[in-house]
Amino acid sequence: MRALILGAGAVGGYYGGRLVEAGADVTFFVREARARLLAEHGLRIESALGGARLDVRTACDRQALAPFDLVILSCKAYDLDDALETIAGAVGPQTGVLSLLNGLVHLDRIAARFPRATVFGGVARISATLGGDGIVRHFGVLNRIDFGARDGGADARLEALRDFFARTPVDARLSAEIEQELWDKFVFLATLAGITTLMRASVGTVLATPAGETLILRLLAECEDIARAEGHAPAPEKFADFRAELTRPGSPLKASMLRDMERGGPTEGEHILGDMLARAQRAGVAAPVLEIAATNVRAYEASRASAG
Known part of the structure; x- marks a missing residue:
């Protein structure tokens, strides 16, 4: 099986690197600067589960891509x-596209862009x-990474x-209920992102x-x-886990959406909070409460846009 991973950052680099370790045929589509760094130093992973320095195959020209499995x-x-648009050349009628994005709305957008491909759900x-x-x-x-066909097949x-x-070392699970896995993460993330932003x-x-816990x-x-x-x-047991995680005194937990706002960058607000609303x-x-949280992030994005 030939696999293309878009990017070699935190998530793609980690899981893709582990696949390379296992002998999988993996290519990373990256920018030229990242490709040069990977060629010179390899893909480097530091982890308590075992580090790695891996020679990897890269691609930078989207026009030169041919279909992958x-x-x-x-x-x-x-x-x-x-x-x-970047991966368009890599997606053919026999290609599967595995998305590890948060939320749900992107799955329909991927399917609309590549109607002949198979879109899989994934949770990292x-x-x-x-x-x-x-x-x-x-x-x-x-x-951990969960993935599966949306119809459970x-x-x-x-x-x-x-x-x-x-x-x-990856805890990988092939799930027959990936839609529920996606919804579970969606519920937790929308709550976490909404309240911390x-x-x-x-x-x-x-x-x-x-009033913090009440809200x-x-x-x-x-x-x-x-x-x-x-x-x-x-x-019920999953909901109890969410409740416990979100009411742990002294927890440093905050959504990456808040970190995006703190650095003045774009957010996934519309993709998560806007879609849930x-x-x-x-x-x-x-x-x-969700409406107020979504409006807060929308106002932030409007301010970013007006400031150029």
């Missing part, structure tokens, strides 16, 4: 349109970063992906205020109601 997307949602659970020195640094030991490409990961603070800091749980309940209206409410409105589900 599998294309893996791990970009930010605000880069999706450019990403889809990892804390990693790409350093200025080009090293992918993995924090902690969590490095079997697919030889996903089975091959699972088998390659089985030779690595609205308050410009970590979960622990919000909890230290008199977090109201937002979590709203997102759960929306998921239930769409037929994908989290299981749109689903609430279509279903007639009241979501006042």
